[in-house]
Amino acid sequence: MKVSEMLAGAELIQVAGESGNGNEIKGAYIGDLLSLVMSRALEGNLWITIQAHENIVAVASLVEVSAIVVAEGIRVEAGTIEKANELDIPIFESIAPAFELAKTMIGLGIQ
Amino acid sequence: MTEEVAASFDYEIEKDDFKIAGSASSHIKKILKQLGLPNPLIRRASIIAYELEINLVIHTFGGSMRLEVHPDRIVILTEDVGPGIEDVDQALIEGYSTANDKAREMGFGAGMGLPNIRRCSDDFSIRSKLGEGTWIRSEIHVG
Numbered sequence: 443m444k445v446s447e448m449l450a451g452a453e454l455i456q457v458a459g460e461s462g463n464g465n466e467i468k469g470a471y472i473g474d475l476l477s478l479v480m481s482r483a484l485e486g487n488l489w490i491t492i493q494a495h496e497n498i499v500a501v502a503s504l505v506e507v508s509a510i511v512v513a514e515g516i517r518v519e520a521g522t523i524e525k526a527n528e529l530d531i532p533i534f535e536s537i538a539p540a541f542e543l544a545k546t547m548i549g550l551g552i553q
Numbered sequence: 554m555t556e557e558v559a560a561s562f563d564y565e566i567e568k569d570d571f572k573i574a575g576s577a578s579s580h581i582k583k584i585l586k587q588l589g590l591p592n593p594l595i596r597r598a599s600i601i602a603y604e605l606e607i608n609l610v611i612h613t614f615g616g617s618m619r620l621e622v623h624p625d626r627i628v629i630l631t632e633d634v635g636p637g638i639e640d641v642d643q644a645l646i647e648g649y650s651t652a653n654d655k656a657r658e659m660g661f662g663a664g665m666g667l668p669n670i671r672r673c674s675d676d677f678s679i680r681s682k683l684g685e686g687t688w689i690r691s692e693i694h695v696g
Contacts, residue, residue, distance in 0.1 A: 476607075477665035480600050481672075485592075493660045497607075500575020504582060504599045521572060 443467050443551060445509045445532050448488070451550045452543075454511060454534035457518050458526035465508040465532065470547055472540045476501050483507055488552060490540050494518045499525040499533075509533070513540045560584075564618045566609035566631075571659065574610045578602035581620050581629070588622065594693060597673040598627055601691045604666040605631045611656045613687070626675075627693045637683040645671065645679075 446463040449456065456463075468486030473479045474493050479501055483489055489507040491498060494516050502510050509532035512518050518533055526533045536543055562584065564577035581602045585595045602618070609616045609631060616633025638644050644651075645667050652662025671677045676692035 474660050475663045475665070476660040477604065477663055477669055479660075480603055481665075481669055485596075491660075495659055496572055497575055497659065497661075500579060500603070503579055504575070504603055505596075 445488075448509075448547070448550055448552065449534070452536075452546050453538070454536050457533050457535055458523040459509070459530055459532035461527075462509065462530040462532045467508045467552055470544065470552055471507070472544060480505060488547060490543050490547075492516055492540070494522060496521045496525055498522060499529060499531055502526075502531050503529050507531075511536055511543055513538060513543055558621050558623055560622045562620045564606075564620075566606055566616055566618055568610065568613060568615045570610055574607055575603060577618055578606050584620065584622070585627070590627075590695065594627070594695065598629065598693055600673050601629050601670050601693070604670045605629060605689060605691070607661055608666050609633055611652055611661055616686070623695075625695055627695060629691045631687075631689045633686045635684060635686045637685050638679075638681040638687055639683055641679055641681050 445465045448467055467488045470488040471483035472490045474491050483505045485506040487507045488509055490511045490513055492514050494512050498510055499522055511534045513536055515537040518535055582599045585598055613633035614635050616631055619630045621628040643649050647668040648664040650662045650664035656662040670691055674691040675694045678690045681687040
């Protein structure tokens, strides 16, 4: 499933990286400890987190996740948005907690 | 083992500079991709580079990182200007961390950096002297 198709089925606000909406989503990873995300998230995963600072873009780029969803209504910082736009990494905001987001994504067929 | 260095790249890492943290690792990843190395190797090298880079930002007064590309191995080295690690054996235990609250809030400082680096390396060595600095060498074999 492409990021754009996921976006159509979930209530998310895109704040960055529209040019990466063609990325293919392969599974998902939920986590806020960046060392764990670096070592456990897989290429193509949708990454759900509550971190919103610039370093999530570096981690996303190194792991090559397909997109980042920042949960719990946390606002993504301006510097994060700027960096994500440069690197074509889609970032979404959601007021939903990570567990609700996971249920939504499973409902859309992301396994 | 040949001593021929095909290429080397140097990066300066500033203390507390979270804004650009990750840019040296991203550059290293880009170089390894351009060299056409296998993806699992690139991933291990990226994790090593990122953890080393973040360690320099969080725990040191600044330092340098070097990527060496040899025909048979990738070597990533860091050297900082202090403050040094009091107990290196303890620092290598997963979960042990001396990171401050700010670093922890950002999702760093879980005590996984050095263990992650060691796990991803085929050869790993660390030397540290309190009041002077820390020297780390991580090697990944190619092929």
